[in-house]
Amino acid sequence: MKRTRVCDLLGIDYPILQGGMLWLATAELAAAVSNAGGLGIISSHAGMEKHGDPVENLRLQIARIRNLTSKPFGVNILLDLQQSGALVDLILREEVEIVVTAAGDPRLFTGVLTHEGAKVLHVVSTVRQAESAESCGAGAVIAEGVEAGAHVGFEEIPLLSLIPQVADAVSIPVVAAGGIVDSRGLVAAFALGAEAVQLGTRFVAAQECIAHPRYKKALLDAKDTDTMITSRRLLPTRSVKAGFSRRLLELDTSGASAEDLRSFLGSGRARAGQVEGDLENGEAYCGASAGLIREILPAAKVIRELVEGYNKVVKRIT
Numbered sequence: 001m002k003r004t005r006v007c008d009l010l011g012i013d014y015p016i017l018q019g020g021m022l023w024l025a026t027a028e029l030a031a032a033v034s035n036a037g038g039l040g041i042i043s044s045h046a047g048m049e050k051h052g053d054p055v056e057n058l059r060l061q062i063a064r065i066r067n068l069t070s071k072p073f074g075v076n077i078l079l080d081l082q083q084s085g086a087l088v089d090l091i092l093r094e095e096v097e098i099v100v101t102a103a104g105d106p107r108l109f110t111g112v113l114t115h116e117g118a119k120v121l122h123v124v125s126t127v128r129q130a131e132s133a134e135s136c137g138a139g140a141v142i143a144e145g146v147e148a149g150a151h152v153g154f155e156e157i158p159l160l161s162l163i164p165q166v167a168d169a170v171s172i173p174v175v176a177a178g179g180i181v182d183s184r185g186l187v188a189a190f191a192l193g194a195e196a197v198q199l200g201t202r203f204v205a206a207q208e209c210i211a212h213p214r215y216k217k218a219l220l221d222a223k224d225t226d227t228m229i230t231s232r233r234l235l236p237t238r239s240v241k242a243g244f245s246r247r248l249l250e251l252d253t254s255g256a257s258a259e260d261l262r263s264f265l266g267s268g269r270a271r272a273g274q275v276e277g278d279l280e281n282g283e284a285y286c287g288a289s290a291g292l293i294r295e296i297l298p299a300a301k302v303i304r305e306l307v308e309g310y311n312k313v314v315k316r317i318t
Contacts, residue, residue, distance in 0.1 A: 001310040004195035005173040009119060009139050010098055011072045013037030014307055016186075017142075017175060018299070019200030020076020020100050021150070021285075022046070023271050027061045029208040031068035032299035037307075040065070041074040041100055044087050047210060050268060055086045062094050072098060074121070079104025092116050100142065103151065110136040121175065125153025130166045130174075140173040141166065142198055147179025149201045150285040152229065152236050160192065167193025179289040183309025187317070199302075201287035204274075206299045212277030215284050218242065222290040234261055238288065243280035244273065 004015045016038035018030060026047045030040025042061045044054040058075070065073050075096050077087050080103045088109045091099060099113050102123035110120045114137045122133035123142045130141045143166045145159025146152045159178045167174045176189035177198035189197050204211045205219050218240045230248040231237045239245040251264055273282025297305075 001307050002190070006140060006175060006196035009173065010039050010074075012039050014303060015175075015196035016303055016306055017041065017074075017196060017198040018203045019177070019198050020074070020102075021200055021204065021274075022076075022078065023048075023274050024204060024209055024211050025076060026208075026210055027064035027068055029203065029206065029210070029299060030073050031065050032206070032208045033203065033303065034065075034069045034071040034073050036300035036303040037071075038303050039072060039074055039098070040069070041076050043076045044078075044081070044083070045271075050271060054081070054083050055090055058087060058090055059094070062090075062096065074098035074100050076100045076102065077109070078102055079106075079108055084108070088113065091118070102142075106133045106136045106138060110138055114139075123177070124166065125157060125162070126155055127165050127169045130170050134170045134172050138172065140175055140196075141170060142175040142177050143194070144198075145176075145178030146229075146236075146238075147288040148177055149204075149227075149238050149287040149290075152178075152238055154232075154236060156229070156236060159189075163189060163192035163194050179287050181287070181289045181292045183306050183313045185289070186306055186310055187313045201285075201290055202293060202302055203299060204285075205293050205296050206302060207296055208299050211274055214277035214279060215274050216296060218279060218284055219286060219290045219293055220295070222286060222293075224288075224291045227286045227288050227290060231261065231265070233258055234265075237283065238286065239273075240279070240284045240286035240290065242273075242284055244269065244282055245284070 006015045014037045018033040020041040020043045025043040030042045033040035044058040048057040100121045106122040119139045121140045122138045124130045146156040173195040175196040176194035181202040269283045272278045273284040
């Protein structure tokens with residue numbers, strides 16, 4: 001398959017990135033992706049106990065992935081986390097070479113990270129955000145459409161519309177994210193102007209992922225109509241339809257106040273759904289294309305099928 005600027009920027013064989021799922025992107029999953037030629041990404045909370053220390057946990061994750069792979073890997077930092085500054089300090093001390101930032105202003109840390117030699121990719125959901133990330137020195141942007149699992153942009157722009165507009169607006173490479181699970185999505189993203197793809201939900205349904213079996217089964221059982229967006233007044237979030245998400249949607253549509261919504265959400269809902277498998281009381285993030293996922297596969301096979309299927313799709317449409 002084609003080699004792109006993203007491959008050259010990150011030093012990877014294939015333009016395929018694994019999403020940095022906060023509670024799930026462990027060293028084991030990321031190493032499996034990196035060893036298969038993509039870019040594995042670890043997160044500060046992945047594999048952490050409920051009330052653990054994200055900074056210490058990330059330090060352990062970095063040490064573990066360096067024992068598991070010699071290939072490039074990245075670290076995902078949510079800028080709205082209280083500990084984001086301490087996490088960036090750790091990344092600098094550990095001389096991490098690739099950082100993905102999201103959920104905040106790229107002006108916060110992009111400058112200091114790039115000054116110390118890191119390559120920064122920032123997650124965006126609008127053209128304006130992409131232009132801001134480029135002006136700060138980001139090496140690439142990850143343009144995430146409303147089809148994505150977990151938090152989506154307030155404007156809820158579909159990937160089909162978002163990618164070409166972002167690609168036209170910036171000169172740095174664009175990574176497409178949101179609802180991509182197979183080679184058809186990969187080819188479509190390239191046709192729209194992207195130079196790589198990022199997959200989250202597909203890698204939740206990987207053997208190396210620590211997601212709870214009930215969560216993985218919910219993804220396998222999902223049909224095209226089995227995801228929903230909730231919390232539109234706070235932070236729009238796409239999850240699989242289950243007990244918790246249905247109750248949250250009822251609150252959304254019943255006129256509950258923002259304070260009531262925050263009280264209902266509480267804390268630890270994502271971990272409860274994804275790590276503990278409590279779909280009645282926890283959030284089970286899920287992309288809109290989960291209905292295309294049929295089986296739990298090793299991460300390396302996910303990548304192999306994407307790569308091998310790419311030429312077949314291109315041949316069929318040309």
